[in-house]
Amino acid sequence: MDMEVFDSDFKVPGKEKKKSYEVDAESLSQAQVERLMSVDVDHIRGIFGVDAPVASLLLRYMNWNKERLIEKYMDDPTAINVDAGISAADEEPKVSRAASTTGPTRTTRSGKLSKVKSPSPKRDEPFVCPICFDDTQTETLALSCTHTFCASCWNAYVTGKIREEGEHWIRCMAEGCSLVAPDPFIQQALGDDTATWSRFQELLVRHFVSCNKNLKFCPYPNCTYTVSCPAAATKSSLSTIVPTVTCGAGPDHKFCFGCSVESDHRPVVCAVASMWLKKCHDDSETANWIKSNTKECTKCQSTIEKNGGCNHMTCKKCKHEFCWVCMGPWTEHGTAWYSCNRYDEKASQDARDSQSKSRASLERYLHYYNRWANHEQSAKLSMDLYKKTEQKMEEMQITSELTWIEVQFMKKAVDEVFKCRMTLKWTYAMAYYLERGNPKELFEDNQRDLEKAVEDLSELLEQAIEPAEIATLRQKVTDKTVYVQKRNEIMLEDTANGFLEGRWTWNATVEGFE
Amino acid sequence: MDARLRRVNKEIADCKNDKSSKIELELVDDSPFHLKGSFPGPEETPYEGGHFEVDIRIPDSYPFQPLKMKFITKVYHPNISSASGAICLDILKDAWSPVLTLKSTLISLQSLLCSPEPNDPQDAEVAKHYMTSRSSFESTARYWTHIYAGGPDPNSGDGGKGRSGQKDEVAMAGLEKAHVDQFEAIGFERGKVIDVLRRLNYRGANVAKITEDRVVEELLKP
Ligand SMILES: [Zn+2]
Ligand SMILES: [Zn+2]
Ligand SMILES: [Zn+2]
Ligand SMILES: [Zn+2]
Numbered sequence: 001m002d003m004e005v006f007d008s009d010f011k012v013p014g015k016e017k018k019k020s021y022e023v024d025a026e027s028l029s030q031a032q033v034e035r036l037m038s039v040d041v042d043h044i045r046g047i048f049g050v051d052a053p054v055a056s057l058l059l060r061y062m063n064w065n066k067e068r069l070i071e072k073y074m075d076d077p078t079a080i081n082v083d084a085g086i087s088a089a090d091e092e093p094k095v096s097r098a099a100s101t102t103g104p105t106r107t108t109r110s111g112k113l114s115k116v117k118s119p120s121p122k123r124d125e126p127f128v129c130p131i132c133f134d135d136t137q138t139e140t141l142a143l144s145c146t147h148t149f150c151a152s153c154w155n156a157y158v159t160g161k162i163r164e165e166g167e168h169w170i171r172c173m174a175e176g177c178s179l180v181a182p183d184p185f186i187q188q189a190l191g192d193d194t195a196t197w198s199r200f201q202e203l204l205v206r207h208f209v210s211c212n213k214n215l216k217f218c219p220y221p222n223c224t225y226t227v228s229c230p231a232a233a234t235k236s237s238l239s240t241i242v243p244t245v246t247c248g249a250g251p252d253h254k255f256c257f258g259c260s261v262e263s264d265h266r267p268v269v270c271a272v273a274s275m276w277l278k279k280c281h282d283d284s285e286t287a288n289w290i291k292s293n294t295k296e297c298t299k300c301q302s303t304i305e306k307n308g309g310c311n312h313m314t315c316k317k318c319k320h321e322f323c324w325v326c327m328g329p330w331t332e333h334g335t336a337w338y339s340c341n342r343y344d345e346k347a348s349q350d351a352r353d354s355q356s357k358s359r360a361s362l363e364r365y366l367h368y369y370n371r372w373a374n375h376e377q378s379a380k381l382s383m384d385l386y387k388k389t390e391q392k393m394e395e396m397q398i399t400s401e402l403t404w405i406e407v408q409f410m411k412k413a414v415d416e417v418f419k420c421r422m423t424l425k426w427t428y429a430m431a432y433y434l435e436r437g438n439p440k441e442l443f444e445d446n447q448r449d450l451e452k453a454v455e456d457l458s459e460l461l462e463q464a465i466e467p468a469e470i471a472t473l474r475q476k477v478t479d480k481t482v483y484v485q486k487r488n489e490i491m492l493e494d495t496a497n498g499f500l501e502g503r504w505t506w507n508a509t510v511e512g513f514e
Numbered sequence: 515m516d517a518r519l520r521r522v523n524k525e526i527a528d529c530k531n532d533k534s535s536k537i538e539l540e541l542v543d544d545s546p547f548h549l550k551g552s553f554p555g556p557e558e559t560p561y562e563g564g565h566f567e568v569d570i571r572i573p574d575s576y577p578f579q580p581l582k583m584k585f586i587t588k589v590y591h592p593n594i595s596s597a598s599g600a601i602c603l604d605i606l607k608d609a610w611s612p613v614l615t616l617k618s619t620l621i622s623l624q625s626l627l628c629s630p631e632p633n634d635p636q637d638a639e640v641a642k643h644y645m646t647s648r649s650s651f652e653s654t655a656r657y658w659t660h661i662y663a664g665g666p667d668p669n670s671g672d673g674g675k676g677r678s679g680q681k682d683e684v685a686m687a688g689l690e691k692a693h694v695d696q697f698e699a700i701g702f703e704r705g706k707v708i709d710v711l712r713r714l715n716y717r718g719a720n721v722a723k724i725t726e727d728r729v730v731e732e733l734l735k736p
Contacts, residue, residue: 130613131521131577131612131613132517132520132521133520133521133524134517134520149612152517153612156517156575156578157578157612160575160578160579161578164575164579173611173612173613174611174613175605175611175613175614176609176611177611
């Protein structure tokens with residue numbers, strides 16, 4: 001084992017070295033992304049001599065690809081102005097700032113009604129909005145096409161597009177008219193509805209982010225932060241790193257920059273994680289039985305229900321102690337013989353005929369799936385159990401001398417167990433696809449050590465808490481937590497280094513590895 | 515008054531007053547937001563002489579969202595589902611504009627009957643039929659108009675040979691009686707033969723391309 005890895009765990013103040021399982025990423029607020037957008041808008045504005053709303057429409061039309069936009073614009077400005085909804089097909093594009101075609105034209109009943117194309121009312125007749133048929137509306141709006149409608153119809157239309165359809169590309173309401181409403185027009189149509197206006201701006205930001213490979217919007221509901229992670233922008237980068245990033249707005253705002261399989265599937269890379277999930281999905285029928293929460297004691301056959309995260313089970317009836325995962329006696333798990341995590345490949349090697357081969361391959365899969373699913377389930381159960389413990393700790397805080405700070409060690413331990421079980425879960429997906437050999441064995445050594453440490457801590461957390469022994473328990477739990485943390489670091493660090501070094505080889509074709 | 519209700523009421527009134535377009539609207543369960551529209555099949559098309567009914571639902575955000583329409587009358591047309599009456603028409607989706615009305619949309623449906631768009635089909639089998647043999651397609655569409663839309667009997671001209679009043683399943687499927695008889699004679703059930711030949715598009719120039727074995731193979735499938 002690399003001792004330097006160990007050393008880095010004793011956090012030296014001031015020496016914040018990036019770990020190899022971490023990735024450089026930056027969180028950007030909506031305002032910061034808007035500044036990036038306005039840099040592009042200003043750039044285009046300067047080159048073409050158009051105003052900002054026109055430049056913005058052009059960029060949005062070209063999915064913010066500046067180079068392609070400049071190329072197309074130089075080639076045929078009229079065509080692109082028509083395509084981007086800036087001017088109508090028969091109209092000459094007006095590019096000078098003074099003669100902007102996109103400024104909203106707000107008119108009143110006595111105003112520019114003669115510009116309305118159809119149906120064209122006479123000057124002295126009141127304006128009848130062709131959408132709501134209301135002749136009492138005095139305020140009207142039109143884009144440069146002069147298709148005039150009342151302000152309240154524009155408001156309802158624009159609001160619906162933004163709120164219900166999440167649309168930022170909003171066309172004129174007239175049939176067949178392809179003019180697109182520029183930002184100042186949208187703002188005017190929305191009037192004092194600032195909530196919808198900010199939703200519109202968020203949609204613009206989201207569109208910009210979706211067009212930029214270096215950026216991703218935080219998927220957390222209602223979060224408006226963006227993460228910039230150029231290191232993970234290319235597909236090929238995803239075979240050497242697992243880009244788990246966060247926008248920093250909260251502990252739940254963590255996600256994988258490379259995929260949407262799971263927010264944090266370290267240590268395994270995106271391609272393997274998604275292969276594994278696909279396999280689990282395809283084989284869900286055969287594996288269903290494992291998910292059940294009850295099993296039978298291997299000795300007395302009485303039903304045993306799992307209600308905590310710990311896998312060390314004791315049959316209530318016959319007191320037989322066994323491992324929930326492999327159903328083997330627990331006594332072996334406490335020793336150096338522990339090998340619950342390793343699949344014995346002998347069975348599949350011995351298989352000769354196709355039937356026993358397919359049974360062996362199913363058994364092999366179930367070995368990994370069983371442990372994968374179990375860590376997920378145990379992680380959830382340990383959270384449930386903690387809620388009960390928390391209650392007890394609160395009571396103790398009232399009845400004993402302990403302070404709030406002093407009872408926090410349990411919370412910290414449970415959080416660590418949860419985190420490590422997630423790591424363990426994904427190590428089983430990885431081990432399933434790892435080619436047999438020395439690197440896999442070392443991988444499984446790390447896995448075993450982490451698993452053993454997590455199970456020990458898990459067991460400690462499920463013990464009955466006695467106020468008199470709280471100090472001892474606290475010491476034990478704290479020590480174990482530190483150790484577990486270390487084992488997790490080693491697991492993540494070593495696997496990540498393996499990806500960077502190209503150490504891992506697979507027993508199946510994995511995208512990005514050739 | 516609610517803007518949507520005002521607009522819908524005015525549209526219904528306008529439609530009542532306008533006798534020239536032959537578009538009719540009536541309320542379903544007394545709600546102005548659930549209507550039944552109808553219009554005559556356009557002249558010089560296989561739909562001529564038929565009376566076509568359309569179910570219309572007016573969404574809450576009308577007219578900013580498109581009307582929801584589907585044919586109640588069964589229609590044989592590439593852009594209309596022969597089973598459900600669902601319609602594939604751009605203005606009922608992305609190309610909707612709030613200035614469109616009940617009347618103008620129904621007129622668009624009427625003109626859709628004049629000019630099918632087989633490249634953007636709603637009913638793939640009907641579209642294939644349309645592409646393979648226009649005349650066969652038209653006679654099937656005419657037959658459907660007669661059976662479902664009260665159109666004239668296409669066979670009444672040939673000395674009353676047609677079995678009017680009774681549905682001819684072979685004509686409904688747009689197939690040749692001789693082809694159906696041929697496979698029925700081998701020993702397959704008539705309904706199944708019609709179903710398979712329709713799915714294979716056993717019509718016009720296609721007949722030469724599909725071997726008898728291929729048809730039998732399909733017929734043998736459970
Ligand atoms: Zn209006
Ligand atoms: Zn317009
Ligand atoms: Zn976030
Ligand atoms: Zn990923």
